[in-house]
Amino acid sequence: MGFFDWLTGQFIDVIDWVDDSNNTMVYRFNRQGNEIKYGAKLTVRASQIAIFVSEGVVTDILEAGIYELDTKNLPIMTSLQHWNHGFNSPFKAEVYFINTKRFTDLKWGTKNPIMVRDPEFAMVRLRAFGTYEIRISNPKKFMMEIVGTDGHFTTDEVENQLTNLILSKLPAVLGESKIPLLDMASNYENFSNYISEKIAPFFKEYGLELTKILIENISLPSNVEKALDKRTSREVTGNLDDYLKYEAGNALGSQSGGTMSDMVGMGAGLALGQEMVNQIGGKKIDKNTPPPLPTQTERLYHIALEDTPEGPYNMRTIQEYITKGTIKRDTLIWREGLSDWIEAEDELTQYFNATPPPLPKR
Numbered sequence: 001m002g003f004f005d006w007l008t009g010q011f012i013d014v015i016d017w018v019d020d021s022n023n024t025m026v027y028r029f030n031r032q033g034n035e036i037k038y039g040a041k042l043t044v045r046a047s048q049i050a051i052f053v054s055e056g057v058v059t060d061i062l063e064a065g066i067y068e069l070d071t072k073n074l075p076i077m078t079s080l081q082h083w084n085h086g087f088n089s090p091f092k093a094e095v096y097f098i099n100t101k102r103f104t105d106l107k108w109g110t111k112n113p114i115m116v117r118d119p120e121f122a123m124v125r126l127r128a129f130g131t132y133e134i135r136i137s138n139p140k141k142f143m144m145e146i147v148g149t150d151g152h153f154t155t156d157e158v159e160n161q162l163t164n165l166i167l168s169k170l171p172a173v174l175g176e177s178k179i180p181l182l183d184m185a186s187n188y189e190n191f192s193n194y195i196s197e198k199i200a201p202f203f204k205e206y207g208l209e210l211t212k213i214l215i216e217n218i219s220l221p222s223n224v225e226k227a228l229d230k231r232t233s234r235e236v237t238g239n240l241d242d243y244l245k246y247e248a249g250n251a252l253g254s255q256s257g258g259t260m261s262d263m264v265g266m267g268a269g270l271a272l273g274q275e276m277v278n279q280i281g282g283k284k285i286d287k288n289t290p291p292p293l294p295t296q297t298e299r300l301y302h303i304a305l306e307d308t309p310e311g312p313y314n315m316r317t318i319q320e321y322i323t324k325g326t327i328k329r330d331t332l333i334w335r336e337g338l339s340d341w342i343e344a345e346d347e348l349t350q351y352f353n354a355t356p357p358p359l360p361k362r
Contacts, residue, residue, distance in 0.1 A: 013037060013040050013041060014040065014041050014043070015029055015036065015040060015041070015042045015043070015050075015069075015095055016042070016043035016044075016045070017029060017045075017048070017097040018045070019048075019099060021154075022103075023103065023154045023155040023156065024099055024152065024153070024154055025098070025099050025103070025136065025142075025147075025153050025154060025155060025158070026096055026097070026098055026099070026142075026143070026147050026150065026152070026153035027096070027097045027099070027151070027152055027153075028094060028095070028096050028097075028150075028151035028152070029094070029095040029096070029097065030151075035091060035092050036069065036091055036092070036093055036095070037069075038069060038070065038091055039068055039069060039070055040068075040069050041066065041067070041068060041069075042062065042066070042067040042068075042069055042095075043066050043067075044062055044063060044064050044065055044066075044067070044097075045064060046064050047064075047099065047100050047101040048064060048097050048098065048099060048100065049061060049062070049063055049064075049097070049098040049100055049136075049139050050062045050095055050096070050097055050098075051095070051096045051097075051098060051139060051140070051143060052074065052093050052094070052095055052096075053093065053094040053095075053096060053143075054092075054093045054094075058140055058143060058144070059074070059093070060074050061139060061140065096143065096147075098136055098139040098142070098143070099136070100135060100136050100139070101135065102133050102134070102135045102211055103133065103134050103135065103155050104131070104133045105131050105133075106131060106132050106133065106134065106155060106159055106162070106163075107129070107130075107131055107159070107163070108129065108130060108131070108132055108162075108163045108166050108167065108213075109127075109128070109129030109130070109163075110126075110127045110128055110129065110167060110170075111167075113125035113126060113127050113221065114126060114127075114128075114167075114170065114171045114174070115171070116171060116174045116175055117175055118180060118181050119178065119180055120180050120181070120182065121181060121224070124181060124220065124221075124224065125220075125221050126181065126218055126219060126220055126221075127218070127219045128170070128215060128217065128218045128219070129215075129216055129217060130192075130213065130214045130215040130216040130217070131213075131214045131216065132162075132166065132210060132212065132213040132214065133210075133211045133212040133213075134162065134203065134208050134209065134210055134211060135208070135209050135211055136207060136208060136209075137204070137207060137208060137209035138204070138207035138208075139207065140207070141206070141207030142206060142207030142208065143207075145205070145206050145207060146158060146206055146207070158206075162203070162206075162208075165199070165202055165203070166195075166199055166213070169198065169199050169202065170195070170199075173194070173195050173198045173199065176198070177191065177194055179191060181218070181220065184218050188214075188215045191215060192212075192213055192214055192215050195213050195215075196210055196212060196213045199213070298314055298315065299314075299315065299335055299336075300312035300313065300314060300335060300336070301313055301315075301318055301333050301334070301335045302333065302334045302335070303318075303321070303327055303331060303332070303333050303344075304331065304332040304333070304334075304341065305326070305331070309334075312335075318348065318351070319351055322344075322348065322351050322352060327344050327348075328344065329343065329344060329345035329352055330343050330344070330345070331343065331344045332344070333347060333348070335347075
């Protein structure tokens with residue numbers, strides 16, 4: 001490198017940065033070891049902030065405007081470098097441009113289903129995804145906490161961390177909201193505002209502002225969705241009896257259809273045909289007729305034969321044993337509801353009285 005090239009490299013008269021991307025958050029002015037000329041022009045455009053770093057220390061922060069770099073515009077660096085009495089030599093400093101515009105369409109979504117409580121479905125696993133927007137609200141904190149010495153910092157480098165932050169707080173926010181899952185679709189906007197309010201404070205720890213979070217979809221597990229579809233179908237059909245008649249009529253009148261539709265039509269036709277037979281025969285069944293009364297539970301008995309419990313036996317067997325003489329009046333019996341064994345005569349007197357006497361001996 002020639003002398004004049006070296007000499008030219010020592011003086012930078014204009015410092016500025018034009019963002020030609022949509023995801024650059026921080027850009028370090030590329031001086032490649034060059035020194036900045038004292039009195040150089042600095043242009044900070046709208047939605048930009050310039051930060052001067054000297055020997056690893058953030059010295060001065062300049063907002064949008066055009067500046068001539070002197071002791072007036074660099075008060076902290078002036079005090080550090082002792083430039084109180086004028087200074088015309090080049091100085092070394094790093095200049096970082098902070099992009100303060102909104103960064104939009106950043107994606108978030110659940111990697112695995114999260115478990116939440118729901119007032120209607122109890123415990124439910126669900127997935128959710130959407131987008132969010134951020135902007136740098138505290139450039140100095142963002143530089144110190146996130147960027148460090150990165151000379152070209154983009155949203156890709158922080159998006160995963162911010163997404164994880166949202167997902168780590170989402171279950172608690174969902175639980176606090178107490179909005180039923182079936183009502184969330186109609187409350188996405190209100191729910192988005194609620195999530196933003198609850199999660200935004202955690203972004204401030206990084207020097208960022210969560211300006212908006214949008215929910216595109218909240219989905220339930222497939223088995224729960226199928227159950228909801230069935231429930232919806234039942235509600236749509238209305239009166240089930242009228243619906244079956246309507247389907248039966250369509251099935252009988254249809255001249256085309258696959259095997260499954262034929263089977264459905266055949267079943268519905270048989271049911272409708274049986275109803276027509278009942279009507280023709282004068283056997284119209286009243287749909288309001290109550291079902292038959294339930295039968296009483298039959299008593300079962302245990303009997304003691306030769307000091308050995310046997311059974312349980314139903315009443316038909318007990319009557320046979322009484323007739324044969326296997327069970328005598330003093331035979332001990334027991335059934336559910338008795339506190340202790342009793343003699344058969346005490347419980348089954350009527351059966352002993354009905355027993356014919358023994359045949360006379362010849």
